Amino acid sequence: MTFLALGINHHTAPLALRERVAFAPEAVSTALQEAQRALDTSDIAILSTCNRTEIYTYGNIETRKLMDWFGQYHQISREDLLPYFYSHQGDAAISHMMQVACGLNSLILGEPQILGQMKSAYAVACESGTVSSPLHAAFQHIFSIAKKVRTETAIGENPVSVAYAAVSLAQQIFADLRQQSALLIGAGEMIELVAKHLREQGVRRITLANRTLSRAAELAERYGATPILLSDIPNELHKADMVISSTASQLPILGKGAVEAALKKRRHKPIFMVDIAVPRDIEPQVAELDDVFLFSVDDLKEVIDENRKSREEAAEAARHIINDGVLKFNRQQGVQGAADAIRTLRAQSETLKNQEIKKALNNLNGGAKPEVVLNQLANSLTNKLLHHPTTALRDASADGREDLIALAYELFALNADKPE
Structure with a gap:
């Protein structure tokens, strides 16, 4: 499962082709739903402006399959599209989307309209029911990075459009x-x-x-x-x-x-x-x-190029923010990926705790000494919490899985006592 960004823009394709593959605003919602069914994905959004047409997805979609759907929709062969298209996967896709949102990939370097257009593309996808958690999280992070770039760099000064x-x-x-x-x-x-x-x-x-x-x-x-x-x-x-x-x-x-x-x-x-x-x-x-x-x-390119030089330094600062943004997004995704495991671990531990507390209360009500009950509670809870990790470590040692043993030292903060 990964992010994928595919499209054409003013850098890669002539106007004659760009206008052939543009999506009319009123047709985007229907196109999204058609693509969702054809590609069997829950995450897809379309950005279509005067300078670019791009599709953003998350899942196990092959670039070729996405391009084939795109070509079929616009009645253009894949061979005719291939020389003008670009695609990015994973981190590169997120980085590309950030660059687009910040105006670094625009005809006018740093132009602000593209962020609004991307927000609109996201809103239409949400209304069409073609955005779930992964793409939602990506867009929200991209918008926050675009705001950071606008706030912390001079990319938007001396506005040119x-x-x-x-x-x-x-x-x-x-x-x-x-x-x-x-x-x-x-x-x-x-x-x-x-x-x-x-x-x-x-x-x-x-x-x-x-x-x-x-x-x-x-x-x-x-x-x-x-x-x-x-x-x-x-x-x-x-x-x-x-x-x-x-x-x-x-x-x-x-x-x-x-x-x-x-x-x-x-x-x-x-x-x-x-x-x-x-x-x-x-x-x-x-x-x-x-x-x-x-x-x-x-x-208009020549007119625009004259105004581009003054923004290049700000653009370089923006690229550093984007690189950091991609790393931060990966970390957030990693944390999210562990969320289910953390919830399950806590739920199991909570169940064991409640079982042992119930036993301890029964023993206390039966007249057992408090200190004896506390020792039994602590020993029983410790043994039950460590039973599965201990068994897994023994099996790992028998199988020569040094990587799992090293991971156990890291997970349980045992590094201070790790033998040389």
Whole structure:
């Protein structure tokens, strides 16, 4: 029985593959239950973000079997997935999960959103009934280590995110962002960060498009934007100088035809677009249009790398905390593994004690002298407690099991009297 982490991310796989293996939020619970039945495990969780898709399990699951289920679910052959996948077992799996939660494995080194995404993945698995004690304990420890890293290192200082990188790229394209209008598609955490950064840069004309108007209105009110529905985008697109999109849609929101129509209305005034969704919200063919500058989440890497150097020292400190965290988790698991044996030993000892006390009370009530009864109680309890260990040690000596004899010295603290 061991922990297993398997997946792909922005380091190992192109965007085209990542979007094919992403799990839609509304499909995760069903996928977890299907995987639980197919793999015969009680512990499994799925983390699916714009930069990674990972599966975490505990049990006797073979990496090949897990990858086969993954491929079948997404209708991709194992051979096509194999070059892009990584897997970690045991301590390496726990260490990897900690690195992910702390943002050390993110496109943005130290970005904070991934911890919330991992907590959400854990919550969905709990609600789906696919988490039992081992994976529960692992997640709780991982979250505590992530909190420790945030508290004790500078990994989160000078916050940089994909949203920040998108706005930074826009600053490089436009001479003055304050004169530009923005259309933001989606109303999740990433788009909220984009809206926040745009407002900080002085952008006043922001339109927020979302599937539900209530959520768009809520976010728009916070940032002085105009809320619209996704269906209103064709009527608004030509007004936007920049478009930044991040939804959970499994199909593109913007197609080449809609963008062409908007460009005609703009008299071919260029549009800057950033698609930070996986799967992509904007059809890749839009990039073929002469007056469109379309960037995907992978295109933001250069902007992000400039901000990475300042966090490297903090990342090294975080890795030390993670290494210590893995050791601590192993110790906790070891203690937990002995819990059943300790409970059984205490229960048996308690039973023997109660039996001997009952005999002693009967003897006292029968008129026996207290000192005699106490000696009998002590001798009988000692003999019964030591009978099985003594017999086992004799058998071990006869069988040449020096390891068990040495263990007895350690378990019963006999080292001080151990013969040379």
